Amino acid sequence: MSAGDPPPPLPGARLLFSLDPAVAHLNHGSFGSVPISVQRTQQRLRDEAESNPLRFHVQGLVDRVVHTRRHLAAFLGADPDGSALVPNASSGVSLVLQSVGLTVGDEVLITDHAYGAVVLAVRRQCQRAGATLRTVPVPVTASAAEVVARVRDALRPGRTRLLVVDQVTSGTAKVFPVRDLAAAARDSGVPILVDGAHAPGMLPVDVTATGADFWVGNLHKWAFAPRGTALLSVTPAWRSAIDPLVTSWEQDSGFPLSVEFQGTVDYSGWLSAPAGLFAMRTLGVDTIRAHNAGLAAFGQRVVGAALGVPPEDLPDPGDPVASMRLVPLPTGLGDTQAQAHALRQLIADKLAAETAVNAWGGRCWLRLSAQIYNRPEEYRRLAERLPALLAAAPAR
Structure with a gap:
């Protein structure tokens, strides 16, 4: 065609x-x-919660969230034991930024295609830590090889503490070669965070194969999940460093449960996400x-x-x-x-x-x-x- x-x-x-x-x-x-079928699934879950709030939140909710996470992780080729459900890609980015341990003299490297809220998050964390935000310009016409070359040349081993790149850029609708970018970062000893906000559902995603240290993607954009549904995947070396933004009852369980359970939030969107994947697979x-x-x-x-x-x-x-x-x-x-x-x-x-x-x-x-x-x-x-x-x- x-x-x-x-x-x-x-x-x-x-x-x-x-x-x-x-x-x-x-x-x-x-x-x-959100497809109507998924809307109805979520409403049934809300009705269930309101019929007996104590039972819904206390009896079996952990198991249901874990089951949902495993289902979504399998769709994305991610390790379910190293992934956590989060509200959106921006929350996952902020979680990673506060967990990598930026200090004075460090820098975080991004491209000029980065999502606005991500830029704000990186700038804020750098200001708090005394670190520096540095931006690599990438032409909208750049080939995959040129994207990799520009980013590789900008990495400064020993100083660049984190590389943040998009899988699909939001403002410029450009697909970045994240696997090659991750390899370049690895060669320089720099951890990489892939902002895959638009990837789930739009692209065939294999999170593990990207080689990224951190990957986060929304399922409420292209995978028909209710809004507020995203997955953060973390490689084994970094999991113990992930510190949730809010401390709640599963804190001592460690990642990922410590990140997923945040008190009496509405879990119906997460639990409905598999219905979105079912709708996709049906078609x-x-x-x-x-x-x-x-x-x-x-x-x-x-x-x-x-x-x-x-x-x-x-x-x-x-x-x-x-x-x-x-x-x-x-x-x-x-x-x-x-x-x-x-x-x-x-x-x-x-x-x-x-x-x-x-x-x-x-x-x-x-x-x-x-x-x-x-x-x-x-x-x-x-x-x-x-x-x-x-x-x-x-x-x-």
């Missing part, structure tokens, strides 16, 4: 979600969308991935063409299975994240289309997602109406 041919819709897929049909939801990557995981990647490529092509972007200037995500694609917007629309957010809201209000707009490299970029509930006509409609909207937008 070429990038110009939209894939056929998956029969009945749109009916699996409760999305507003009056809106084109082209931004699955930000918050996902066919590979079928979903092929559909989404083909539709995202189609959306990128038609919107790019409408904006006058030559096909060769449309960024390649770096993996044909990626279901998010980037389109450069005309210059002059802004170069700050606040301006990008305002532009995203304008598109939502005027065109009834939910998209992602991010500022990166001195300009705004439109990020389009594709999920099984999307249709080619939604991208065509956006392509028809977006140029006029942008032309009328005030210059920044």
